[in-house]
Amino acid sequence: MQIVVVTPAGPDSKAGNRATALRWKALLETAGHQVNVLTAYQGETCDLMIALHAWRSAEAVRQFREDWPDKPLIVVLTGTDIYRFQYECPEPTRASMAAADVLIGLHDQVAQDIPEAFRSKLITLRQSAEKPTVAGSSKAEPGRFDVCVIGHLREEKDSLRAAWATHYLPEESEIMVSCAGKAHNEAWHNKALEESRANPRFHYLEQLDKPALEHLMAVSRLMVISSVMEGGANVVSEACRAGLPILASDIPGNRGLLGDDYPGYFPPKDEKALAQLMRRAETDPGFLAELNERVCRLADTFTPEQERQSLEQALEKAVAGKMLV
Incomplete structure (x- = not known):
């Protein structure tokens, strides 16, 4: 598929959302998809959108759903979405949740902290990390x-x-x-x-x-x-x-x-x-x-393999949801 990933973090940012978007781009391309990472959505054609951050990407979510009502949409819930913005800015944050075909949560207890109406959309994905090339413990300094x-x-x-x-x-x-x-x-x-x-x-x-x-x-x-x-x-x-x-x-x-x-x-x-x-x-x-x-x-x-499998599960659920409508 042609996939657009929207993240509010710009190309020079080292913020977690940017790192996640680039890591997912690599994992999805390994699985054969074409992925374009954007900081703002301007009507680009794609088969599916992944929006990182329900609140910060609310305008991109709204625009995509307006332009492509029949295409699958995945929204990733960040910590500030779950524990701040759904209460401080409920209208745009929950509008993004409602518009999504699939919600991705990044830890196992997200379901307890979002409205019950959205829990059936949720898939849990654990972010991966490569095994470090530098071994620990033996490098520790004595006396510290x-x-x-x-x-x-x-x-x-x-x-x-x-x-x-x-x-x-x-x-x-x-x-x-x-x-x-x-x-x-x-x-x-x-x-x-x-x-x-x-x-x-x-x-x-x-x-x-x-x-x-x-x-x-x-x-x-x-x-x-x-x-x-x-x-x-x-x-x-x-x-x-x-x-x-x-x-x-x-x-x-x-x-x-x-x-x-x-x-x-x-x-x-x-x-x-x-x-x-x-x-x-x-x-x-x-x-x-x-x-x-x-x-x-x-x-x-x-592991990256576990994360890639969770991403593929989210894609399949989002696509299947649209086929059933």
């Missing part, structure tokens, strides 16, 4: 317990929570937190730089390229994901594929990927609880080994 935070710095990610948690560590702790990611705005950039200057346990590395990110993960003993809302963070996939233990905020987007019984959760925005878990991981080899075993067990659910 490195913790990484990876992702754009913004409110939804609560990006400095791990940095603030280090203030509650005992003096003898060897924990060092490194944060890599582009700041959403100048305020976040300044906050990260100020914390980095004032906090000897924290380093803000700004935006890194892929080899540098792989190196950061390889030297780290632990990853912290402190988000207050997530649609299904791809960094979870990357950590699991790298065998890197995770401490995660206790929110649906993390539970929907790691499982309800994952032992590494802490309450959102609670740096004291996070500090206690970080210290436990540093001092309790059994706890760290358990986290490692759990992420390694999940690694095979985040």
Whole structure:
């Protein structure tokens, strides 16, 4: 098929939506489809559209459905769609959900958080990650317990929570937190730089390229994901594929990927609880080994082949739905 993928993130963006669109383009082209990635829809002819983000792509969804009422449409629900915009901007967000033939959710608990009327459209897709080329653990520096935070710095990610948690560590702790990611705005950039200057346990590395990110993960003993809302963070996939233990905020987007019984959760925005878990991981080899075993067990659910199969399932469901109308 000729497929259009619409993402609000531009060609130079390293945002998750852009990375997802380009990864899906490659996976779908491997399966024989022709894929065009756009930031705005202007009536381009295609057999099917995939719109990333129900709210941000609402105009593209509306225009496509108006131009091509009989063609299949897939809408991907992001974390801000599910946990913010369907409440703050319900009309365009739910209009996109209603217009879609298939909704893609990126973690296992999305169905609990969208209107019941749309649940029959939902397919769960776990975003994939390649297995890293740099091996972990052996690269770890002696005398340090490195913790990484990876992702754009913004409110939804609560990006400095791990940095603030280090203030509650005992003096003898060897924990060092490194944060890599582009700041959403100048305020976040300044906050990260100020914390980095004032906090000897924290380093803000700004935006890194892929080899540098792989190196950061390889030297780290632990990853912290402190988000207050997530649609299904791809960094979870990357950590699991790298065998890197995770401490995660206790929110649906993390539970929907790691499982309800994952032992590494802490309450959102609670740096004291996070500090206690970080210290436990540093001092309790059994706890760290358990986290490692759990992420390694999940690694095979985040493979490119699994993601491609989920995409094909979504395409088949969308096409079949139109044939039945």
